[in-house]
Amino acid sequence: MKIISNFNHCLKLAVSPLLLLILFLLPACNGPSSDAPIGTVLGRDQVNDASKPLPNEAPPDTSNGNPNSGENSSTRLGDSCHTSDPAHLCLSLKYVVYENLQAKAIVSGQEALQNLALINKTWLQCNIGFEIGEYLSVDPQKYGLSFNTSSMSELSQIRSEFDDNSTLLVVTTGAWSGSLGAGAANAWTTMPGGGTYGAILEEPVGNYPNIIAHELGHYLNLSHVSDTSDVMNPVIYQGSTQLTTNQCEMARSAASYYWKTMLR
């Protein structure tokens, strides 16, 4: 489904160098302004599956036997989300960002921590927190990946390359191109139980914490809802920050069921 938004206009214009001048005339391209109304579209996403009821059986093994797992020493970026509150759930993220041609990370460690602070503010409603268990800035070419991800199969390749059994994977790639860039989505996430997991977003929305908070909602088995003020609305607005009691219950169950090894 196509959504018309300022943001998607930006993505389309961005591919034509002849229209670069126009980009300067479109403030929406520069990111969300702090006083934007709820109606400002930040982006939208797609999931690979729908949420499922939790079965009464042992949780699935989320390990994929990835030989790269643990290859990089796991160094946490920033504070742990672990607290003394036994009801608080603290989940560890692997925050992977691509490096551009100048070998500069497209989301710096500091920006990642700023994003995390806002993500945690949103998820505090459910007494769930996240920490960056590992921040990894990578040259995609060294992994046989292109900077501008262009297809669904490459999204699968990214997940297979970076997922492990102890962190939830969030990857920020370069702006999407090809069939992926032609679509309306700015992010794709695999729902739990839907195969190799991982949330992947493109650079233009890489510093939009609302979108990352939304993708983490999919990780926690939440589907889309139609309330624009809700985190899980499929079109993500600046004001899409609310979570209901039911969503919190579902997310907390999913965290304990699917992502036990990611809890800290």
Ligand SMILES: [Zn+2]
């Ligand atoms: Zn979504």
